Amino acid sequence: GYGHDQMLLLLRDEGLRYHPDVVLIGFVPMDMSRNMLGFRDFAKQHYVLRGGKLVLRGTPVPLPEEVLRSDWVRPRILDVAELLRFHFMEATGQHRRDMEKITAALLGKMISVIDSAGALPVLAYLPEGGEDFSQTGTSRDEAFMYSVCRSNPVAHCFSTRRDFARQVSKGTVFKRTRHWAPIGHLTAA
Numbered sequence: 001g002y003g004h005d006q007m008l009l010l011l012r013d014e015g016l017r018y019h020p021d022v023v024l025i026g027f028v029p030m031d032m033s034r035n036m037l038g039f040r041d042f043a044k045q046h047y048v049l050r051g052g053k054l055v056l057r058g059t060p061v062p063l064p065e066e067v068l069r070s071d072w073v074r075p076r077i078l079d080v081a082e083l084l085r086f087h088f089m090e091a092t093g094q095h096r097r098d099m100e101k102i103t104a105a106l107l108g109k110m111i112s113v114i115d116s117a118g119a120l121p122v123l124a125y126l127p128e129g130g131e132d133f134s135q136t137g138t139s140r141d142e143a144f145m146y147s148v149c150r151s152n153p154v155a156h157c158f159s160t161r162r163d164f165a166r167q168v169s170k171g172t173v174f175k176r177t178r179h180w181a182p183i184g185h186l187t188a189a
Contacts, residue, residue, distance in 0.1 A: 003034030004106040005046045011110060016117050023114045025107070025123045029131075029141040032099040035106055043067055047106060054105050104148050111152040123149060125159035126188055130177060133165040160188050 007025065015023065038046045038058050045058040089095040107123065114121040125142050127133070138146070142159050149157035164174065167187050175181040180188070 003031040003037070004103055004110065005035050006044065007031075008047075008106055008110050008113070009045060011113060016113070020114075020117070020119045022120045022122060023110075025110060025121065026126045027107075027123050027141075027145045028126050029128055032103045032141075032144075035102045036095075036099055039067075047102065049102055049105055052105075054109055100144055103144075104151070107148045108152055111155045115154045121152075121155045123155055123157045124188075125157070125161060127161045127164055131161070131164075133161065133168045133174070135165075163187050 004025075011023070034040070035046070038044065042064055043058060043062050045056060045061055047054045048057055049055070086095065089098070111121040123145055125145050127139075131139065138159075139161065142161060145159075146157055149155045164184075164187055167183070168174070172183060172187075174184055174187075
């Protein structure tokens with residue numbers, strides 16, 4: 001469930017201690033959906049937007065034992081209702097709009113924190129393993145990342161997608177799952 005929400009927390013808690021000159025933020029499209037989660041495999045801290053401002057939720061993070069202790073009282077019909085709501089939101093495009101709003105806010109906050117620390121914020125688009133590298137032009141997720149950069153002029157952005165496409169044109173076969181094999185890491189580097 002690690003997304004930009006967790007990156008922001010780690011940046012504030014640990015990253016700035018190193019007095020960086022440059023902070024590279026890897027933008028992986030699947031992180032946008034992770035930004036919406038307060039629970040994946042475990043409960044986690046996450047942000048929500050309230051009145052256009054980021055508000056931290058899930059603090060303190062409950063231990064797995066605490067979550068399991070109270071899970072039995074949760075009616076399963078609520079899970080079914082949540083699944084139906086999710087599918088409706090996805091079908092209407094509202095889920096994507098909500099993901100983009102929270103992601104833009106999180107990235108904007110990270111950029112602001114990095115800039116305030118005197119470092120250069122850089123966003124790097126890192127395609128998912130299942131992405132179509134033969135597609136020409138800019139992908140929807142790349143376009144979103146670049147729009148965040150335009151909204152935050154102190155940030156610099158680049159995409160590694162063309163590097164992946166170049167490797168595909170040379171005959172490289174990438175593992176078609178969300179996570180990269182070693183050749184994917186090498187190409188991104």
